[in-house]
Amino acid sequence: MARRELTELWRDGRLLLAGGLMLLLLATAFAVGWQQQRAIDGERQAAQALDYDAWIAQDERHPHDAAHQGMHAFKPLPPTAIVDPGITPYVGSTIWLQAHRQSELRFRPAQDATGLQRFGNLSVAWVLQVLGPLLVIVLGFNAFAGEREQGTLRLTSSLGVRPRQLLAGKALALAAALAACLLPALLLAAGALAMQGGWDAVLRLGLLALGYALYLGIAVLGVLAVSALVPSTRLALVVLLALWIGGVTLAPRVASDLAREVHPSPSRQAFNQQMDDELEQAYRRAWRAQLGTDKRWGAELPLNRWGIALKIDDEAGYAVADQHFSRLWDSFARQQRLQEWAGLAVPLLALRGWSMGVAGTDFAAHRHFSVAAEAQRRLMQDLISHDLVEHADPLGDRHFSYQAGKNLWARVPRFHYHPIGAAAALRDNVASLFVLGLALAAAAVLAGWAVGVRKP
Amino acid sequence: MLQTLALSKQFGATRALDAVSLTVEPGEIYCLLGANGAGKTTLVNVFLNFVDPSDGQALVDGLDVTREPLATKQRLAYIPEQVMLYGALSGLENLRYFAALATGRQAARAELLGLLAQAGLDATAADRRVSTYSKGMRQKVGIAIALAKNAKALLLDEPTSGLDPKAAAEFAQLLRDARDRGVAVLTTTHDLFHAKQNGTRIGIMRAGRLVAELRSEELSHADLEALYLEHMK
Numbered sequence: 001m002a003r004r005e006l007t008e009l010w011r012d013g014r015l016l017l018a019g020g021l022m023l024l025l026l027a028t029a030f031a032v033g034w035q036q037q038r039a040i041d042g043e044r045q046a047a048q049a050l051d052y053d054a055w056i057a058q059d060e061r062h063p064h065d066a067a068h069q070g071m072h073a074f075k076p077l078p079p080t081a082i083v084d085p086g087i088t089p090y091v092g093s094t095i096w097l098q099a100h101r102q103s104e105l106r107f108r109p110a111q112d113a114t115g116l117q118r119f120g121n122l123s124v125a126w127v128l129q130v131l132g133p134l135l136v137i138v139l140g141f142n143a144f145a146g147e148r149e150q151g152t153l154r155l156t157s158s159l160g161v162r163p164r165q166l167l168a169g170k171a172l173a174l175a176a177a178l179a180a181c182l183l184p185a186l187l188l189a190a191g192a193l194a195m196q197g198g199w200d201a202v203l204r205l206g207l208l209a210l211g212y213a214l215y216l217g218i219a220v221l222g223v224l225a226v227s228a229l230v231p232s233t234r235l236a237l238v239v240l241l242a243l244w245i246g247g248v249t250l251a252p253r254v255a256s257d258l259a260r261e262v263h264p265s266p267s268r269q270a271f272n273q274q275m276d277d278e279l280e281q282a283y284r285r286a287w288r289a290q291l292g293t294d295k296r297w298g299a300e301l302p303l304n305r306w307g308i309a310l311k312i313d314d315e316a317g318y319a320v321a322d323q324h325f326s327r328l329w330d331s332f333a334r335q336q337r338l339q340e341w342a343g344l345a346v347p348l349l350a351l352r353g354w355s356m357g358v359a360g361t362d363f364a365a366h367r368h369f370s371v372a373a374e375a376q377r378r379l380m381q382d383l384i385s386h387d388l389v390e391h392a393d394p395l396g397d398r399h400f401s402y403q404a405g406k407n408l409w410a411r412v413p414r415f416h417y418h419p420i421g422a423a424a425a426l427r428d429n430v431a432s433l434f435v436l437g438l439a440l441a442a443a444a445v446l447a448g449w450a451v452g453v454r455k456p
Numbered sequence: 457m458l459q460t461l462a463l464s465k466q467f468g469a470t471r472a473l474d475a476v477s478l479t480v481e482p483g484e485i486y487c488l489l490g491a492n493g494a495g496k497t498t499l500v501n502v503f504l505n506f507v508d509p510s511d512g513q514a515l516v517d518g519l520d521v522t523r524e525p526l527a528t529k530q531r532l533a534y535i536p537e538q539v540m541l542y543g544a545l546s547g548l549e550n551l552r553y554f555a556a557l558a559t560g561r562q563a564a565r566a567e568l569l570g571l572l573a574q575a576g577l578d579a580t581a582a583d584r585r586v587s588t589y590s591k592g593m594r595q596k597v598g599i600a601i602a603l604a605k606n607a608k609a610l611l612l613d614e615p616t617s618g619l620d621p622k623a624a625a626e627f628a629q630l631l632r633d634a635r636d637r638g639v640a641v642l643t644t645t646h647d648l649f650h651a652k653q654n655g656t657r658i659g660i661m662r663a664g665r666l667v668a669e670l671r672s673e674e675l676s677h678a679d680l681e682a683l684y685l686e687h688m689k
Contacts, residue, residue: 151540160529
């Protein structure tokens with residue numbers, strides 16, 4: 001049955017045209033992603049090395065000045081970003097590790113995007129997420145409706161074929177047609193990623209493929225259900241295109257707004273304001289308790305205690321910043337989870353979460369990097385404060401004339417970042433996979449019901 | 457083999473079938489006559505479970521068609537007025553596909569060609585796409601499918617309308633062959649001559665009701681025509 005369907009798809013040229021176009025798009029998207037990933041990741045690795053060289057090459061100077069110059073941490077781009085860049089274009093790539101306060105990542109690619117960037121956003125993930133269902137619609141909208149119009153459904157049915165059997169045959173045919181279009185792309189990607197990122201990347205690609213297979217499976221069963229339910233091919237096409245537009249453009253927008261409504265996150269300004277206020281209070285409390293004054297960096301504090309003061313000041317800030325950033329990031333994470341569960345109705349949402357998650361380009365990965373970068377900053381701070389405490393000047397007025405040298409700079413290690421591993425990414429995103437599986441089961445039940453509703 | 461018991465079907469305000477009871481035994485050709493809209497096609501559709509009856513029962517081999525639609529369809533072969541096939545496939549490919557669905561096994565090419573020859577399709581046409589076929593040729597593929605299925609009962613809905621006289625005669629011969637093998641044949645037709653020539657029994661329908669039932673050997677063609685026109689008044 002499936003073989004007959006495929007022969008027909010092949011002979012009427014639809015498979016070749018639509019599938020070929022899809023493959024071409026995927027190859028283009030992959031090539032663009034590949035080139036960008038290599039260029040960007042190369043740049044960032046080089047920058048990371050240069051930045052450390054600049055740190056090491058500092059002349060003798062006051063350590064706190066050095067801390068103000070600070071270091072930079074450049075977020076590496078995982079090889080799987082070729083497939084799904086996730087939120088990469090919308091979040092910063094570089095963080096300044098400097099004295100006193102935790103920064104956010106800067107330099108978002110979307111910030112200085114030109115028209116060309118739109119083409120740059122043509123990712124494999126976008127093609128599959130948005131155009132994948134469209135391909136299924138083009139191949140499958142007439143599966144039942146067309147045969148009903150043609151009259152072949154009557155003949156088939158008169159032979160005593162179970163409607164479900166017919167459904168299975170058609171689903172198999174669509175799946176095989178999709179596989180013919182997409183497997184070459186998958187193999188290409190597997191080869192490229194194996195070169196670029198080794199086993200971890202290939203494992204991630206396998207997980208990505210699993211997610212997309214479930215997603216397209218949902219599309220196949222959904223398209224067949226609609227095709228079986230509506231009386232004509234024309235109506236089938238209209239209904240399916242309406243669902244497609246709603247599912248890939250409107251629903252994700254609505255879902256993200258809804259998620260923000262349910263789990264509100266503060267605006268940047270409100271966040272900064274509140275954190276500043278609380279930091280100020282924490283600093284004052286710590287100063288009063290441990291240094292006996294609540295005027296920070298005032299004349300009351302002898303200069304030979306400024307080293308210890310820096311240490312106390314920093315440490316008072318750590319907890320407050322942790323608390324604020326956790327709260328903010330947790331609210332983003334909750335919004336994301338909510339959207340993934342909305343994937344039951346709009347599978348794209350669950351797939352998007354899964355895809356970014358296992359590609360290592362989602363917010364969790366971003367957060368993981370931010371935390372690692374902050375740990376590096378605190379390491380630098382603590383080393384410098386400690387050095388200042390050790391070298392507190394006995395005279396009481398030479399605090400600013402102390403100069404540290406290369407020994408101290410070299411004690412701050414290079415920043416090495418280890419991203420979340422594939423296994424951990426799988427564990428963190430298993431809920432999205434579960435949602436996709438559930439949606440697939442629901443689509444199967446729907447399609448099974450739909451084929452029995454209308455008489456041939 | 458084929459039986460209806462007080463079968464009725466209501467479509468909105470119109471009564472397409474009104475308490476129709478008839479029986480077709482194995483080895484019989486039952487010709488159902490009647491004007492357009494008399495309910496003949498609806499009757500066939502009920503047997504195929506394409507239409508649910510409002511009242512009464514239709515039985516195939518003693519099985520109720522609404523309760524066991526699959527089992528009853530497996531005992532039937534159906535040839536509609538227009539045999540609809542997949543245009544992008546050849547006649548042979550269509551036959552192979554439908555025969556496989558009907559019987560659950562893949563038939564060899566020689567066997568399929570044999571069936572097509574038996575149905576009277578020119579051997580050179582077997583590998584051409586069905587979109588190039590005439591109505592008669594499609595009809596013959598339909599017959600070959602029915603032959604492949606080797607069913608106990610044949611349901612035919614105006615199978616000879618639009619066929620040229622030679623094709624119609626060949627078709628009638630195939631029906632008689634089936635009858636001789638003990639197949640129960642129920643066919644609707646407008647063709648009185650065909651009904652008289654080939655039918656074992658003839659039923660006349662009007663406005664959903666079976667108004668007359670007779671054995672064809674009991675009357676001449678002229679009698680039948682007179683009787684038919686009498687009922688159509």
